[in-house]
Amino acid sequence: MPMTQDPMKQKELTSRLMHIVGEDGVLVDPAEQDFYVNDWLGKAHGRTVAVVRPRTTGEVSAVMRLCHQTHTPVVPQGGNTGMSGGATPDMSGAQVVLSLNRMKRIHEVDPINNTLTADAGVILADIQKAARDVGRYFPLSLGAEGSCTIGGNLATNAGGTSVLRYGNTRELTLGLEVVLPDGRIWNGLRGLRKDNTGYDLKDLFIGSEGSLGIITGVVLKLFAAPAGRVTAWIGAQQLDHVVSLLSHLQSTCGPRLSAFEMMSGASLALVTQHLDAHVSPLEKVYPYYALIELADTNMTGLQDMLQTALSTAIEDGLIDDCVVAMSEAQSLSMWKLREGISLAQVKAGKAVKHDIALPISSLAIFTKEADQAVITSFPDLPIINFGHIGDGNLHYNVLLPINVSSDDYKTKTAVLNKRIHDLVAQFNGSISAEHGVGTLRRDELRRYKSSVEMDLMISIKRAIDPNQIMNPGKLL
Ligand code: FAD
Ligand code: 2HG
Ligand code: ZN
DSSP states (O other): OOGGGSHHHHHHHHHHHHHHHOGGGEEOSHHHHHHHHBOTTSOOBOOOSEEEOOSSHHHHHHHHHHHHHTTOOEEEESSSOOSSSTTSOOTTSOOEEEEOTTOOOEEEEETTTTEEEEETTSBHHHHHHHHHHTTEEOOOOOTTTTTOBHHHHHHHTOOOSSHHHHOOGGGGEEEEEEEOTTSOEEEEOOOOSOOOSSSOHHHHHTTOTTSSOEEEEEEEEOEEOOSEEEEEEEEESOHHHHHHHHHHHHHHHGGGEEEEEEEEHHHHHHHHHHSTTOOOSSSSOOSEEEEEEEEESOOTTHHHHHHHHHHHHHHTTSOSEEEEOSSHHHHHHHHHHHHTHHHHHHHHEEEEOOEEEOOGGGHHHHHHHHHHHHHHHOTTSOEEEEEEGGGTEEEEEEEEETTOOHHHHHHHHHHHHHHHHHHHHHTTOBSOSSSOOTTTSHHHHHHHSOHHHHHHHHHHHHHHOTTOOBSTTSOO
């Protein structure tokens, strides 16, 4: 029997964990563990010996030393908002969940160096606010920002809606602190823009989904705060027109273009039907919509710039209609429609999700071929296609009925995944653009990564985590 499935040993383990983090830092009651062992999508479920909630890097280090000595598997967890099952323990009951949700200190905000240093458990929205409070801007933004943690954002290299201008979480990170699987602490909390002293270790841990160590601290890049934004909502007949509009805005508005999100007609309909007080800004319905935003440190002429660019796009037949938000409230209600799609999918059915990346120039032709492939096999299933097309990232989801049986869900998911991901591979795309691999894509990874890539990743994993205790069953 593995050590942590023996009840006596489990008791001993939990009491040693309590010794490190205090009794209130270890949850053993199943009711208290419930949040930590299930995901919000209702797709991943597990059991745990204990949920451990350290307050300091020193405590994380002591917990990891103990788990290393006892060969106890550890599942790191931030806000538990992930979409790939990466933060959920397996059903064995032998894994410990290490939650960062008591590590919430912002240590330093330096508006001269344009950096912010924080614990990994700080909620993303609190990081954004701390930057705003000193007249700076932290651009990472996603629908879960009120509950996801910066450590989880780093571990998944989260994308979101401002990648187009500022890059993924990786590009926003200057330094990291990581507790290794054996408990050693790597302090790489440096706020430097240049540092060519060997391998960039932080880049190994960013996007590693808890498989190499526990991220405990971070130094983030800050930017000049935009004075404001101008938001517009457009309707278009074809996806290739929306893609051409993106190019047109990049040429005419340059770096002021700060977001370009696309929603198919079916995605918008889902939101307006299933969420209260969500109303389309346009009277007519269109096959495609885009939400566009310009932002700058100087607002002079920004609205005119967008309006002129959109008028030209109408004259050129790229778009059919548009509304420019006249107030912050109008802009927020446009964003509410875009950010409501995830929740609307949960209310409407069981989505088979595909978080894919493609060359931007291939988005329209890919969508045409993928639509054909889905319709041929499942003519009645709605396709919910939306995403961050400014980054070539589609959420190409297919919605199954809410009462679908679990067997039917599994069979259809396997068919859809293969059809869509094979097509993604033909276009030289990625089967996980921003949500990570977790358990969701683990088996498929081998099909789409070369053996050289897999070998390199496995070698790195073995070198850093020889006892294989970090998030087993996830990613690799
Ligand atoms: P968790 O879900 O707790 O964990 C995610 C993974 O990271 C797991 O593998 C876990 O083991 C690991 N992990 C967590 N913390 C640490 C740590 N400190 N050290 C080591 N490993 C760790 N994602 C996007 O990229 N773009 C989006 O636009 C987006 N929109 C979303 C909208 C909604 C409404 C929701 C619910 C989710 C969305 N997500 C999006 C997915 C999710 O919010 C992100 O993946 C987020 O980065 C996860 O952060 P978390 O703290 O919740 O991590
Ligand atoms: C988003 O962009 C998220 O809203 C969620 O990445 C995508 O629900 C999804 O499939
Ligand atoms: Zn997304």
